[in-house]
Amino acid sequence: MTEIMLEIDNVSKIYPGRRGIFGSSPEVHALKNVSLSVRKGESFGLVGESGSGKTTLTRSILHLETPTSGSIRVQGQDLGKLSDAELRRLRSRVQIVFQDPYASLNPRMSVYDIITEPLVIHHETLGLTNRQRSDRAAELLSLVGMGPQHLHRYPHEFSGGQRQRICIARALASGPELLLLDEPTSALDVSVQAQVLNLLCELQDRLGLTYFFISHDLAVVRYLCDRVALINRGELVEQGDCADIFDAPESEYARMLIGAMPEVKVPASAGRGG
């Protein structure tokens, strides 16, 4: 039996409704009894469209949001039962890369400051000297395919792909075991997406990371992930091995999603005109 890295057990999240003079809004069930488990070292894909609850789930795993019921365990530790100090220590082991590389880097911080920030925050756990931090920053940059000459530049000087590499370097700085990837390539051009996806594959092989990959792009999930779960309106619709779901989807929703995938297939009938 392989070790379980992340276990989501019957998690629900209800945003309370509002009542006011200008109309009221009903309560929103963002997540309904979601259960899934991610094994150590695998890539787990979570696929859903906008409003499906995948963002709420991600935020819950990061403990930026508290589920209404259910529990989230990282390597057996229940997030809801941790003290602040334990939670802080846990944060060094669970990291995230966001979708928009233009918004997720502080424009006033240099690349060096950005990458070393996790090292400064977790200095109690990691215990690095200034010198060691500098070395580590250079090492992280080279790990993501950039060079030490980029250390003292600012985010706006980089292209989208380079920024996403910086985000990955920051996420790796504290030596996490679980990486949440929240649509890390959907803001990038295909050629750059390919580079970043390859980098992610390579990093996983080298560092033995576990990926929790959130996406709406089925082609990317199929490429990167071992197992996949489909989420629709806060409920898990289907989960299983990637190959199984793509070859023989069981649910109507999965079939619809796979059918709607814009694949580069040569159309049977050639276009007219010309």
Next chain:
Amino acid sequence: MTQPLLSIRDLHLRMSSFDGRAHVLNGINLTVNRGEIWGLVGESGCGKSLTGLSVSRLQPTPPAHYTAGEILLEGHDLLKLSQAEMQRLRGKRIGMIFQDPTTNLNPAFRIGDQLVDVALAAAERDPDVIGCSPNAGRRERRQAARKLAGEMLARVGIPNALARLNDYPHQFSGGMRQRVLIAMALIGRPDLLIADEPTTALDVSVQAQILELIKNSVKDFDMGVVLITHNLGVVAQTCSHVAVMYAGNIVESGPVAAVIGNPVHPYTRALMSAIPTRETRRGELRGLAGSVPNLITPPPGCRFAPRCQFAQPACTAAMPTPVSVGDSHAAACIRVNEMEALVDD
């Protein structure tokens, strides 16, 4: 065949900025006939949106400056028209859809009123649009336009269309708003539709529906469409023809089946191999090293040469001209005829 609907000939566009002058469009040639859906694909910064904006003349000048070329809409050069004349063409002859459906609808007005305004404006040029004589009273014309607005909404697949005319944009979901915008673009029965990344902000399932809608509209209205996208999958799904752009040039163009079935330009090949498919095995996705060149000091000769795996010294000598490789399929690469042999190696 008679005059093509849209014919862009040798269009050159320059942009001035702090860093200098960038030659952002560098001799674009594109011909769109009625019934054709042309996909314009490429990475960001390749000039595909600028081409679309040039046709609708929405690119402000300055900073942009057209240095050469013409954009002919059934023989009339759009670049020679005044903004006022152009304003009359937009909506009526040229319809436009943009990426973000939220910012392109006025939140303060009911969508019915917004549609009616567009229809009435179009009717000033062609009374047939609302099927009502130009001498008819204001009220009568408004009613006719409203009826048409309801029909258009129903046609783009909005359930309960007549009732929804009274709704405000915020009462629609993203996909529905894009449908409203398509209805708005189509209500004046344009001859040419320019859709700039119309589905990028939408979910895949909605995207498929919107693309289907565009395809059907082409048949219904006998239009020509320029669909600007970065997604080759969308092109394969929707378009009849495709033009692949790189750094301000069209590098390969032709019928979709020919270009996607048998891409000959190294850039098109690279773009296609960067998309993960069913067969791609983990870690074997082929990215494209490097990045789009700086257009202020573009590389000499073929602009793709610095990133091209097949580049040779001759590539940097001169900008390659399109070479025909089949039925209206052309690619701007000097090694295009060797490509098959090169790829086999």
Next chain:
Amino acid sequence: MTTTEPNTADDFATPRRDRLRRAFFRFSQSKLSMLGAAIVAVVIFFTVFGTVLAPYPEHVGGGVDTASRFIPPSAAHPFGTNELGQDVLSLVMAGTTVSVLAGFGVVLIGSVIGTLVGAVAGFARGWVDEVLMRLTDLTLTIPGLILAMAIAAALGSGFGNMVIAIALSWWPGYARLVRGEVLAAREEVYVTAARALGATPKRILFRHILPNVVSPIIVKMSLDMGFAILTVAGLGFIGIGVRPPTPEWGTLLSVSRSYMPDYWWTAMAPGMAMFLAVFGFNLLGDGLRDILDPKARR
């Protein structure tokens, strides 16, 4: 996508200097901004050197020359002399120091207090926000000049007291601005990223939020400089600011009021000085907003 792909980092040798050059380029595109910057430069020059360069330094110190009262503008006295025979140009030049320094002091103290209040309110939210912002609203309901008068009356007149008095009615604008900016900045993805990293609230506020709200504060400070100078002059005009013989624009104008319109030149120079300073700071502020405010950009 409206322009070409942003240049990648490899193109730049010195990023910081390049950024400055870029900003200056954008700033210099507007002639009015450049005019504003030039006026402000002149004003600051006189703030520092006005007293030293004054052609009749003895008048600045309070010396009188009753023999030459009310001389109209001439070569010896370009702006004429006043009722005490003092050279108006000298007084106005020397007055720059007091007026501009007081204005700067007001804006500085006001912005520091306002930024603190606004940042804490926007960051903490909840009841802290509620209490601080109601306090801000309360201060806003009292007309600034009257509050300043009351405070000045309580503390007594004088340079320092005047500055403090005006600053205490000046901070609410900053508090509101900063609170709004902080509320917006705390929703930025990079702030979420910092929270996910486990950063403490203090670190998030000082490293991630405040540095990103500095630009609008600087813009407001430069726009406010003009009004602060006016307010200082206003207090001087009604006689509770700096007392003569220390030259100050408002006081100068106030005294010359009695001699209008016969001896118009006594009022013209301080009036023009005030006009130019306010005008210059406003143009500069507008120009800075164009280059610093991300919402106005692109």
